[in-house]
Amino acid sequence: MNTNRYILTLSCPDVRGIVAAVSGFLAENYCFIIESAQFGDESTAQFFLRIEFCVEDGGPDHNTLKKLFEENVAKRFSMQWDIAYKSRKSRVLIMVSSFGHCLNDLLYRQKTGQLAIEIPAIISNHKDWEHVANWHQIPYYYLPVTPENKAEQEKKMLEIILTHQIDVVVLARYMQILSSALCTLLEGKVINIHHSFLPSFKGARPYTQAFDRGVKLIGATAHYVTSNLDEGPIIEQEVARVDHTNSPDDLAAIGRDTECVALARALKYHIEHRVLLNGKKTVVFK
């Protein structure tokens, strides 16, 4: 039964009859709704919908379904939409620098089936994690970045993304800033984990900033990358309690768990097509 499961996601201006049109279309085409979630943003009059369904015997194939949907429903409501094949695993490129906890955590979740993804490649500006990549038999691209070679290395990144047919890029504590051009090109397809509870402590060394301010909770934020640093749409946040006895190193250690959890959740939502962009914010159908 899982072999013919699909996920429909869409957004469009909010008017009466959208759900009726969509669910009518599905019923006529032998599609059985398994899970559905919708949201109408009153402040923007925009409507968001996610439906998971399976096609019963006699129903259309994936391509026919998409064609019919475009013609019969999507056009009428000016929808931005997609119908994804559920069993297809998203192909995730992980980029990492010297802190490997998020990389390791994602590899482990992939291996144990907690994250239904493929990891066809890892990129790093350091050699630290090459042995881990080797053990997992994943190609490891060592691309050190300097002001001089940055443009060139980003071209290589794009080639790697194309070659490996990457669906989503995860910056798993990758400490280089992507160029504005690359951010724009990959909009909605790059997830970063920032090691603070945004918008607190933007920029460098957030745990030291948190220590200096004497906060009682620290956090991590998973967000889409935009050309505006640390300002991209937030997907997920997590916090942990700290106290006066914790040094900046302690905060970093406690924070690492928080980062892993927030990033893994955000990526899971993304690959399950649960995250829809809503301007500078996200709709997350959990």
Add this chain to the structure above:
Amino acid sequence: MNTNRYILTLSCPDVRGIVAAVSGFLAENYCFIIESAQFGDESTAQFFLRIEFCVEDGGPDHNTLKKLFEENVAKRFSMQWDIAYKSRKSRVLIMVSSFGHCLNDLLYRQKTGQLAIEIPAIISNHKDWEHVANWHQIPYYYLPVTPENKAEQEKKMLEIILTHQIDVVVLARYMQILSSALCTLLEGKVINIHHSFLPSFKGARPYTQAFDRGVKLIGATAHYVTSNLDEGPIIEQEVARVDHTNSPDDLAAIGRDTECVALARALKYHIEHRVLLNGKKTVVFK
């Protein structure tokens, strides 16, 4: 626009076309869907749906809507269903014994508009909270319970429920056990707050039990009352961290906050028609 908002809730055997039928019906009848949530329980093949909608100009009135829905949709799918008028405030009877924190919390949330309810009556087996009821100008029924007068007092409770047209009864740390007959009669309409993280520490003095076991987290559970004590369908749970320095009294004090929060959330879900019974469990559309 809020004046014609309704909430449709239903459950029925899960088959293809339910959502299409319901949303088609709504669209045809000038109903604009504002919020929708559904759930298909694979283990029981039962389907659950909650739709909040508003009727646009030219649409049917409440009674007509209900009649049309029954004839055109509900019958066909063997639905258990209701269409509630959103602006109508639920009428809540609070029952309390000597601990008044939940009572006070509910009164405050009602007063400040956090809970859109009316509280037409308070019942207690103690006189402790009569002055609070007086201040809020709410009738306070003092019904002390003994083994001898229990049946008689429960009859009075039923009269009070009828007189005040009560929609839901909240046992806000009411420490008397309701008779099996009363529980059955009021099934799905009585919410209790149990001061433990069920199914841990059923029965009496849960905080003392928790102290003796040396747990590191304590909790509270809001659930529907059934004749099977502490076994009713759970609506909401909340926990708080404790440690070795906490006495049983400390646990009770920490627990009070947890109880207030869990109960207030459960009641809010209930009056917003977000809780649907699913056998011994609940579906909660948050």
Add this chain to the structure above:
Amino acid sequence: MNTNRYILTLSCPDVRGIVAAVSGFLAENYCFIIESAQFGDESTAQFFLRIEFCVEDGGPDHNTLKKLFEENVAKRFSMQWDIAYKSRKSRVLIMVSSFGHCLNDLLYRQKTGQLAIEIPAIISNHKDWEHVANWHQIPYYYLPVTPENKAEQEKKMLEIILTHQIDVVVLARYMQILSSALCTLLEGKVINIHHSFLPSFKGARPYTQAFDRGVKLIGATAHYVTSNLDEGPIIEQEVARVDHTNSPDDLAAIGRDTECVALARALKYHIEHRVLLNGKKTVVFK
């Protein structure tokens, strides 16, 4: 036994022998240590200690104890210190504007014994909560503030503080900014609840800011007031999860619970002499 319980708090430069000197002094003077906590801040080489003890038969009275401690211990280590009589309830002045949830929460915790405080007076720039104060038989000072009368009204506040022998002032959603002079005068004695997870969303309308940024968790921060707005030493923080369906009003409603909890905890720590100032940060011995 509770009648002769005391709490010693101190801070001083960190050297060897402090604990030995203090605990030796206590043992010699018939003082039995009930609870003790200490912290040495490696980044500032400052030492912090809190000891709760009771004086056994034959031991000195409060004043003698203080005199002896000053002469025999405090001087030698250049300590800032205090020995408080545990049974003496702190006298708390509550200041409030139009949102009364924190005021109500504190009154309830006081009444039920969760907070061992006295509330001899309430100050407000609005009349909204006068009836509540009347019901609790607490003097209510209505002091509306304009740019013209601000200095004058602050003089009245000081008089009220003196008249009622106030130990600590709580700004329970008091929406006027205190003058720099008053902040300095009352340093370490005024606790504010800020309705955001500082340092996020400083300034006005933090819930609207949070809504606009699309955060997935909102928070509240209890801190000592300093002349530097929203920058005072943080005592406690609390967060709650939100999502895309929450309006700014929803955030405010969810946030109210968070504010109550953070403020009540911070005040409890303060009156139990668990909070020691450490520059721009706090040491909190929970």
Add this chain to the structure above:
Amino acid sequence: MNTNRYILTLSCPDVRGIVAAVSGFLAENYCFIIESAQFGDESTAQFFLRIEFCVEDGGPDHNTLKKLFEENVAKRFSMQWDIAYKSRKSRVLIMVSSFGHCLNDLLYRQKTGQLAIEIPAIISNHKDWEHVANWHQIPYYYLPVTPENKAEQEKKMLEIILTHQIDVVVLARYMQILSSALCTLLEGKVINIHHSFLPSFKGARPYTQAFDRGVKLIGATAHYVTSNLDEGPIIEQEVARVDHTNSPDDLAAIGRDTECVALARALKYHIEHRVLLNGKKTVVFK
């Protein structure tokens, strides 16, 4: 400076002068207190103390210190006590069955320095994780257990414990029950992670039990193993929120994170000598 750091832990009947005696002893012997925590259990009149200190130039060595402490302090107060050398890493034996998430998590925390432990051996009744052990170059002992060979295999376990000079055994989802004799022999030295929020859902398949009961939070419990199954002293607990959409498999997946976190924290407390046994409960000096 870290080279001469020690941790003193003790428990004894609570009388006046213990802290004075201990801290006086330390001061006389050139020991500088870095961190101290104490607890007097009023219900049992037992006293617990943990002091981290460093020995300054001219102070005694480890053995001399222990000898002096026994003679001058411990005897007088009938203490159970230990002085551990802080830099010495605890040697941890991990036992695992077919679920490897806790094993993997502990290996990663060890590797990245989050847990200052050595892992000289892994025991399993399955071959599933041998390749991981090989990659980490840790001896992997495959000891399948049947009713017939159980006694014999437990003898081998003890030999492995002796050979590798193991300090603490971690049952990281090891699904065999240890014999009562082995539990007694290793009391206070075996930490188990139980995949439920004890005392809820003792015994087998706790996630299925939790699903059937319809709880809204699931949990994990790290505890010392005693011959009384699932009844040992609790060290740490953690919970995660679930809802009606979660299948038993979902609960297990969500629960795995909870288990990793609770077990890692409990082990960290243990190896830092922060956990003292108090009858059937624990004192945890965080």
